[in-house]
Amino acid sequence: MKAFILLFFISLPLCAAMNHGGMIMDETGMIMNHNPDILPKDCPKISKEVDLTIRAGHKFTKGFEGKMFTYDKRDWQAPGCARVNVTFINEDDIRHQFMIHGLPGYMYPKGMFTIEIYGKGQKTASFIVPSRDYTYYIHCEVSQHTEKGMKAQLKVGKGSGDLDSILGLTSALTPDIYPINNTQITWISMLISFVLGVGFILYLGRLLRIKLEQ
Ligand SMILES: [Cu+2]
Structure with a gap:
């Protein structure tokens, strides 16, 4: 032992x-x-x-x-x-x-x-x-x-072609997809942008009308 x-x-x-x-x-x-x-x-x-x-x-x-x-x-x-x-x-x-x-x-x-x-x-x-x-x-x-x-x-030697999905060399066989992840903040930001955009267009229209009336 x-x-x-x-x-x-x-x-x-x-x-x-x-x-x-x-x-x-x-x-x-x-x-x-x-x-x-x-x-x-x-x-x-x-x-x-x-x-x-x-x-x-x-x-x-x-x-x-x-x-x-x-x-x-x-x-x-x-x-x-x-x-x-x-x-x-x-x-x-x-x-x-x-x-x-x-x-x-x-x-x-x-x-x-x-x-x-x-x-x-x-x-x-x-x-x-x-x-x-x-x-x-x-x-x-x-x-x-x-x-x-x-x-x-x-x-x-001369190799037998390039392999797929090599970073910086060949494109990916199954590319990564990053869908936009819309959180509540994204939706609120989009709503604010929309309201501001519409407001801006109305304001421009008004300016144009005043100018035409002069
Ligand atoms: Cu590793």
Whole structure:
């Protein structure tokens, strides 16, 4: 029993930085499917090192009405067979992700590579892209964050077109609609404006009549 308890306490610090297969975790966040060296089948060698610094935060939505979170830049480029080294910086006090989809499933389980940071902080990890021209979908999967602006794309080679609903780049697939919310104050203001407007027109009419009669 003592040996078991001792083993338990010895294993605690090891658990602090766990590596569950493709997942590296610590108290600040998680990296999934970090791959700095395994080449895709269609890549004889790394074509280029591409270093991307991607910032996430509420402040980058300035000028985009109704949006809450986004990345500082939402349209990225890399050549085929590049090693993409992502430094992901979270500038908010909440959880954000850099999650990219569509990578080859034989190398990246579910075709995904992810860096997740639980609050302010940064992490760096890498993935290697295949040779084909393709536009990869990047987003933050935390509930509602994609809809609220955290969507981007990585064009490899010539890409395969632009994705929809990327802030500042493409129009929204389902645009946000903000119907006018008419409160009692709105109705009273409208009534006052109407009365003042009618009064002003009558006054102008009277002025005109006096002028014509002179
Ligand atoms: Cu997020």
